[in-house]
Amino acid sequence: xxxxxxxxxKIRSAVDLSLQLGKVEFKLRNEGSYLGIFWYLLNPLLxxxxxxxxxxxxxxxxxxxxxxYLLLGVIxxxxxxxxxxxxxxxxxxxYRWVIKxxxxxxxxxxxxxxxKNLFSHSFELLFxxxxxxxxxxSLVGILFYLVILFLLCLFTFGISLILSSLTxxxxxxxxxxxxxxxxxxLGTPIFYTIxxxxxxxxxxLLNPMYYFITVARDVVVYTRMPSFSMVLVMIFFSLISLFxxxxxFNILRNKFAxxx
Amino acid sequence: xxxxxxxxxxxxxxxxxIGRNNNLGALERFLSLFSGREPKKLIYALKNVxxxxxxxxxxxxxxxxxxxxxxxxxxxxxxxxPDGGEVAINGKVVSLINLTVGLKERLTxxxxxxxxxxxxxxxHAEIKKRFDEVVKFSELGDFVNTKIYQFSAGMLQRLAFxxxxxxxxxxxxxxxxxxxxxxxxKKRSANRIKEMVKNGVCVFLASHDMEMVTKYCDRVIRxxxxxxxxxxxxxxxxxxxP
Numbered sequence: 407x408x409x410x411x412x413x414x415x416k417i418r419s420a421v422d423l424s425l426q427l428g429k430v431e432f433k434l435r436n437e438g439s440y441l442g443i444f445w446y447l448l449n450p451l452l453x454x455x456x457x458x459x460x461x462x463x464x465x466x467x468x469x470x471x472x473x474x475y476l477l478l479g480v481i482x483x484x485x486x487x488x489x490x491x492x493x494x495x496x497x498x499x500x501y502r503w504v505i506k507x508x509x510x511x512x513x514x515x516x517x518x519x520x521x522k523n524l525f526s527h528s529f530e531l532l533f534x535x536x537x538x539x540x541x542x543x544s545l546v547g548i549l550f551y552l553v554i555l556f557l558l559c560l561f562t563f564g565i566s567l568i569l570s571s572l573t574x575x576x577x578x579x580x581x582x583x584x585x586x587x588x589x590x591x592l593g594t595p596i597f598y599t600i601x602x603x604x605x606x607x608x609x610x611l612l613n614p615m616y617y618f619i620t621v622a623r624d625v626v627v628y629t630r631m632p633s634f635s636m637v638l639v640m641i642f643f644s645l646i647s648l649f650x651x652x653x654x655f656n657i658l659r660n661k662f663a664x665x666x
Numbered sequence: 667x668x669x670x671x672x673x674x675x676x677x678x679x680x681x682x683x684i685g686r687n688n689n690l691g692a693l694e695r696f697l698s699l700f701s702g703r704e705p706k707k708l709i710y711a712l713k714n715v716x717x718x719x720x721x722x723x724x725x726x727x728x729x730x731x732x733x734x735x736x737x738x739x740x741x742x743x744x745x746x747x748p749d750g751g752e753v754a755i756n757g758k759v760v761s762l763i764n765l766t767v768g769l770k771e772r773l774t775x776x777x778x779x780x781x782x783x784x785x786x787x788x789x790h791a792e793i794k795k796r797f798d799e800v801v802k803f804s805e806l807g808d809f810v811n812t813k814i815y816q817f818s819a820g821m822l823q824r825l826a827f828x829x830x831x832x833x834x835x836x837x838x839x840x841x842x843x844x845x846x847x848x849x850x851x852k853k854r855s856a857n858r859i860k861e862m863v864k865n866g867v868c869v870f871l872a873s874h875d876m877e878m879v880t881k882y883c884d885r886v887i888r889x890x891x892x893x894x895x896x897x898x899x900x901x902x903x904x905x906x907x908p
Contacts, residue, residue: 426781434772503767506764507745508743508785509759510785633856663746
């Protein structure tokens, strides 16, 4: 019983710390700039704007509601990309001496990065809702999107745990991951569709981001029920990523303070 | 007050591999598997170290640089894990191994108090409750909403120290930081620690300052090359001061 209470206390303290660190990182990112939020909205919006200009008449011409299709893909991938790339660097760069001096929940550090990017994502989402309103599309899908976003957070958290712990052992993990995530960005149907392309479709069956983005588009952009199997695979990827992430992190964490 | 065993260290050892193999990239690490043995050196930072510490005592750790004091503190803090032996820690540990670590200079003092206290495992509700005490003790009340990059080194030390001692530790680890800030703050921090010890906190103080160690500690562990050379009690403290 005491053990259980202790565990609950530890989890609560880790959640408190994650929120605290997430808040701090978010503040620091916007520090000294009244346009802070605007600056990081700018990256996904510019990407969206550019892709829309270039592809709306070509790759996107057969895709209904292409602007929304593209924007949702861009902001979801942006959330995943920023969280995982930052996780591959933050332990080494920002928290080296804290890890060497204080015993605190290392998972909270990774969770705080995901939380920080979740805060940023919420602004992108707000912008997306405005676009939905502009196109006079029902907002009911957004409620379901919150569930998808929760699963995406679990998935991202799991991958971030793996990356942050591997970074301690391989100093160039950030570069490797930046390259890998760029490939993933190109391979995921964000600005194009894979309908009718057998080879791309087969490859994307192994791509978790494909499931998250496709299910979200079905629900939010096209306001229709997503395929049941797609939802199941999405849940599977979230849970497997979380469990593998926690497993790898727990195995490697004991040596963090010595290795960094 | 009944003495509680706070730290039980039984025959621990800690080794570090010093060599080129640290800080390798993925490709280099892969290639190093085929390129033969890298020059490595095994260093024992701690060897067969055993002792206990109880509530209500101040234990001094002395020894030359590299004698294993900080490694031992890090093992008690749970930052390092021993390669052999057993460590049992009973209670919340707050470690001031690097005094100002954790503070973010672009945040205000208020934000830093919440941040660092959270790193020490204090809940948000508890920090709120103790916030005024931390500010009062640090005597930095006029700067609560000031970003700390404008603080002097002394002010930063006072802030960090105040946060640590108001984070409800059962075991407090201090690496050369018993007396910080100006004379008045030194006196008050020493008194505050003595009061905490009276209330059952167990304090470890690693230092090169023999005067300070003999002034405050109930016993002193002298370390040499990762081993406990001797444990010195107050009746023999005079041999520590030349």
